[in-house]
Amino acid sequence: MAVVLFLSVFLIAACGLIYELIAGTLASYLLGDSVLQFSTVIGSYLFAMGVGSWLSRFIGRALVARFITIELLVGLLGGFSSTALFLAFAYTQAFRFLLYALVIAIGTLVGLEIPLLMRILRERFQFKELVANVLTFDYLGALGASLLFPLLLVPKLGLVRGAILFGLINAAVALWSTWLFREHLPAPLLQRGACAVVVAVLGVGLGFGDVITDTADSALYADEVIFARTTPYQRLVVTKWKQDYRLYLNSHLQFSSRDEYRYHEPLVHPGLASVAGARHALVLGGGDGLAVREMLKYPGLASITLVDLDPEMTRQFSTHPLLTALNGGSLRNPKVHVVNADAFPWLEQNDGLYDFIVVDFPDPNNYSLGKLYTTAFYRLLRRHLAEHGVAVVQSTSPMFARQSFWCINETMKQAGFRTYPYHVYVPSFGEWGYVLGANVDWQPPARLPSGLRFLTPQNVAELFRFPPDLAPVPVEPNRLSDQTLVRYYDREWREIVR
């Protein structure tokens, strides 16, 4: 009997410490500065426990019933503490307020537990034995919790489900107390019913812990997340707001379905429509299949080869019903060959010749990506371009990253291309730029395929005119041995992005 009683002490002590650790950890994760967060959380928690102990003097009667109520409250508050904090962080401005409110509430309730329990047990044990055993098991519980927390709880269960699990332990102690102290309970069924409700609520929470984390995650994106996948290469997230689907790669917006045609039509048609009798096309990057969708408007094309690093990206855009609706199932067209490979080595190892090449890589925001914008890369690209072929390179924003844009133009020139830079306004991106490269003199096409939403033969020519604020600036070309572009890009975007 005694062992069971002291085991309860052990368990409630462990639970108490876990909630404190969860609050401290969450505050450190979400607010940073772990020293400050842990100090203030521990301080206010201990202080609240003192308040609880002091308040225990005002509880005179029905000690067991009160104890059970307190256990259930601790279980509920503590169990859902991390859930509440995550959601508060994602959706409200009141994270700090809720954090300290929860810490003080739980601390006060936990402070009440041990004094009440000691008074309940007073008649069963000698005082010196009682004090010694209760405090021993209290501290042992603290040790157990502090070891369990970092080694098992956080890595295996996570903070949301870990907290709920300990909430369940509090509720279990309450339930179990209805038997242990049944002689003090006039109506144990009432308490058992309450316990059952709390256990059920916490149990449901445990089952939906993942949903809660995802919900909080999705709140960091403004819109509903309908698809999220982490591949070895990147994190893919697709969001939906009304009829607007957006693709983010590593949190960088790739397209918005509302205006992506304003990006993809200019990426493909000025170049491809100008190459008479184009048979073979190549897309580097562009695993979303949207550029390919535009290219399939040319019945004369016999093959389109798409080289994208990430197999998960091309698989999802070939099979996911929402995503294939966006690209019209372009990647499953029999003319299209999808290759999952790193573009630079792939170009080195293959010797195909193409009439039209689209280069649609992520912006050059690090030195690894920067290699795909160097003179060495464009020289290699030229070796794959047919005599009268055309290559088009997505070239970041001439408005926000003017030097970067003109640097790409200059780099292609250095590699031997005749370059024809142009730009277009894409509402979700802003002013966006492309550089078209050819081996010979090039003229914009006189005809375009039918069914385009943005481009007409008349407005194509206008894209090639640059207003004074986008006009060329002096730049150094981007070489493997001196990646000027990554430095331009880093400096220019840092001035804009907060």
Add this chain to the structure above:
Amino acid sequence: MKPTRRRFASAALAGLAPKSGPRIEGGFVFESAGQGLDQGHRLRDHARFASPARREKTEVVIVGGGVAGLSAAWRLDKRGFRDFVVLEAEQQAGGNARSGENEISPYPWAAHYLPVPDVRQTLTRELCAELGLLDGHTWNEIHLCHSPQERLYLHGRWQEGIEPAIGLTKTDAEQFQRFEQLIQELRQTGAFRIPMEEGLQKSTQEIQGLDRMTLGDWLQRQGLYSPYLRWYLDYATRDDYGTHYDQISAWAGLHYFASREPEDKGPLTWPEGNGWIFKRLLRKLGRFVRTGSMAFHIRRENGRWAVFTEQCAYEARCVVFAAPTWLASWIVDPAPPRWPIASAPWITANLTLHRWPDNKGLEYAWDNVIYNSTSLGYVIATHQSLKTYQPQTVWTWYMALADGNAADQRRLLLGGDYAYWQERILADLERAHPDIRQCVRRIDIFRIGHAMPRPAPGAIFHPERLRRARHDGTLVYANCDLSSLSLFEEAQYRGVTAAEHVLKLVSRAGA
């Protein structure tokens, strides 16, 4: 044994210690019987060698299959002379240009780059053009070191470049400028050139005097005491001469800086370092190379040279001794005077990483150096890869055993077992990469007893060095240690000039 309370407590705590990471595989390379250290020690201990069963007549024997030996072969072959052999003691030719390869990348075992040769370095440029590195005046940028080139871990963060820039006082910065001015003046004298022999005629008394003091003494005289500058110079001398700046001839230490124009691009580098050049030389010249053939005795016999290996005795008109010059005292009969220049022990290690350590701040560079470390940092073998996604990598870690005298350091090098050196390497890298132990899967370690010449004061203008650097007679020396500079260009120059000397002799004899 009864467990004491302390033992129990410590055992319990051990379980709570952070995971030390997965087991790391690896061992020492080039150390099995009949290789490297083992071979050298047989010579030193005057062990008995088997008498060769075969005899072979050839016009020229080149002893040593490193860059010097192969450069000699390159020139002989190019001049249409093919009656020669190259004897390489190791199973793998290459010397300091040896390299290895695993499933992730090729990697170097020693020399890992070639500074872009300027227009005066015609020999090196000739080779570069032949290998497709140089087209007219344009360098193939795929082989130039990609951005970002260098970074230094200083005061807890990475900075661009190896010259310290964070936390310098005004005086420190002025001292760097003053040093740069002094170097500029020395550069203009024209006395510091690569190949070094070509600048020596221009050496004034004053410049010769630099060889009579250490670089430390010279700094003292110039009033250059900035700790950052001194660290920087010490890094350079450990890197190029395997010892500290206060041990090295000031002439040699300053040559490092004054012999080259400050370059804005380059160097030329490859995943396997200079092994890339060497493999291509070997492709062309491999048929002349006999590996596993250590020349253990060379003497005059009937007016020709007899060169003994355990497989074969070669009778040759000329010998090009392209192995380390100090070895000649153990091999050539009669033994030449003792070689006056000590050689530095080194350790290099190739680490196979199954993931990259967390990295904050600057991106990984090709060459990554840790300030105030005893090592020289590490070079990333996969840096020159054209892939954008490279989840695994190979790092080559370098350390010269730079303290005190070289022989003592060699005992230290051989005294430490694999576990000891593995721990030294990890502890060094851990300063900048706390999670390195979780990332490394394999560490292979190369202990090099005699990696490069250590030119103490007096070495450069030492009469014995000057004597052996001159090509005279039918046995000529060709190792880069004749220059007292462990540089590809010096090895190439020595090899090629030795070959040209020998060509004159054999054509005269043939005529």
